[in-house]
Amino acid sequence: MSGIETLYPFLYEGGSDLGPVLAEVRRSTEAKAAEIVELRESMAEGAADELVACARRVAAAVTGGGRLFAFGNGGSCTDAQDLAQLCMRPPAGARPVPATCLTGDVAALTALSNDVGFEVVFARQLAAFGRRGDVAVGFSTSGGSANVLRAFEEASRAGMATVGFAGYGGGGMAEPGMVDHLFTVPSASVHRIQEAQTTVYHVLWELLQRALGGRL
Structure with a gap:
């Protein structure tokens, strides 16, 4: 066996019969789909009250002239960007919310990483722009992402409300006093965690819209 056969042996071991594969x-696909549905349902039940409380707090901040800063690394960066974009450019009929994703300024990210350290790329921006x-x-x-935790510490010092999205057991975000509102997806799969987090922050956004309209 050589070439492509060594990379995908399961396609060749049974000859032309791909039925078992x-x-x-x-x-596998059905199992993963069932797992994410179960996770989303458990999050909806377990985090319902916290989601409402968080939405009301964010609404109060926005009504008082505050803005939202989102941040994360890798796939979490994509989620942060999506949340900021959803707030700034919501569907027709929804109220825009001032929001910024702290991963958008490449010059700031590279300067802080090179001159100070990657662990401060979000904290330093919050120190400069947050209030x-x-x-x-x-x-x-x-x-447990170090730069995310450092950002929460800076936000707390500045008097900002803090909202965390985590997986596994919550990591450093679950430490007492780290964040005001924490949504932890109880899974050890990064894929399932991020899928569930996407659902949770979209639900939070919908509740925020209700709160801003006086319907929550």
């Missing part, structure tokens, strides 16, 4: 792919009454929203699948 396709059956296993289907089984009392703003909201800091951080994403980390492990809950």
Whole structure:
């Protein structure tokens, strides 16, 4: 066996009969789909009250002139960007919310990483732009990303409300006093964690819209 056969032996071991392979792919796909549905349902039940409380707090901040700062690394960076974009450019009929993703300024990120250290890339931006009454929203699948935790510490010192999205057991975000509102997806799979987090922050955004309209 050589070439492409060494990379995908399961396609060749059974000759032209792909039935067993396709059956296993289907089984795996169905299992993953069932897992994410279960996670989302458990999050909806377990985090419902916290989501409402968080939405009301963010709404109060926005009504008082505050803005939202979102941040994260890797796939969590994408979620932070999505949340900021959803707030700034919501669907027709929804109220825009002033929001910024702290990963958008490449010059600031590279300067801080090179001159100071990657662990401060979000904290330094919050120190420069954040103020009392703003909201800091951080994403980390492990809950232990050093630069996200440093940002929460800076946000708390500045008097900002803090919202964390984590996985596993919450990591450093779950430490007492680290964040005001924490949403932890109880899974050890990064894929399932990020899928569930996407659902949770979209629900939070919908509740925020209700709160801003006096319907929550």
